[in-house]
Amino acid sequence: MSKQTSHARADTNHNRLYIRIGRKLTKPDLDNLYTDIRFCVADLSPGFSVITDLSQCTIASLSGLPTLRKISNFLIDNQVGTVVRVMNDKSVVFRQFMNLTDRTQGYKPINVSTVDEAEKRLLEAEKRTAPRFRLYKQPVEIHKKDIQYTGVVIDISTGGCAIQTDTSLPELGDDLSIKIHFNDHEEFISEFNISAQVAKVMDDWFAVKFISLGEEVEKQLEQRLLHESKSDLIL
Structure with missing residues (x-):
């Protein structure tokens, strides 16, 4: 051609x-x-x-x-x-x-x-089980026992996410609780509270894998991410 x-x-x-x-x-x-x-x-x-x-x-x-x-x-x-x-x-x-x-x-x-x-x-x-989505300056709260971190989600799937932060970083293997809040929507869930474990730590970001997300929450998160994705060009 x-x-x-x-x-x-x-x-x-x-x-x-x-x-x-x-x-x-x-x-x-x-x-x-x-x-x-x-x-x-x-x-x-x-x-x-x-x-x-x-x-x-x-x-x-x-x-x-x-x-x-x-x-x-x-x-x-x-x-x-x-x-x-x-x-x-x-x-x-x-x-x-x-x-x-x-x-x-x-x-x-x-x-x-x-x-x-x-x-x-x-x-x-294709070896991964879930596609990844990019979020732009999406705020996230990260809790480790009595310590609270703040940051933004770099990318996310229903299996985990990468978070950039200006605060101190958690350590590899830490168990965390993270909260991601999207803009209110009449059809899709806006707030997700997820248990996670730190899988990678870099200079100014870290990655977590979600723990026991549950089939229903996973479906709701996927639907929300698909909705958010329509603001982007993926071609």
């Missing part, structure tokens, strides 16, 4: 959607791609993975932004799993995508520089 052509194909054996973006990311091209993607997703099962190759794309028109969001929301509504984007980190398009997504919260794609790396990262990610 020409480098200027955007297209999608479904790999039903591996339950994957492959998307290739041509040289110019324009609204007419994206409208055709949206139709292509809808036909492909119909052949895939919930939890399907996506590799989007943007490595040849050099121009992105803002007129296509509504269609990009429509594609992203369509994938989310159809229970997309892991999303990997192939991008040239020195390109204008890469900077445009980062500017659009770094200050929003939503589904967290993996950014890589080659298709081979995308395949490798996808295999690693």
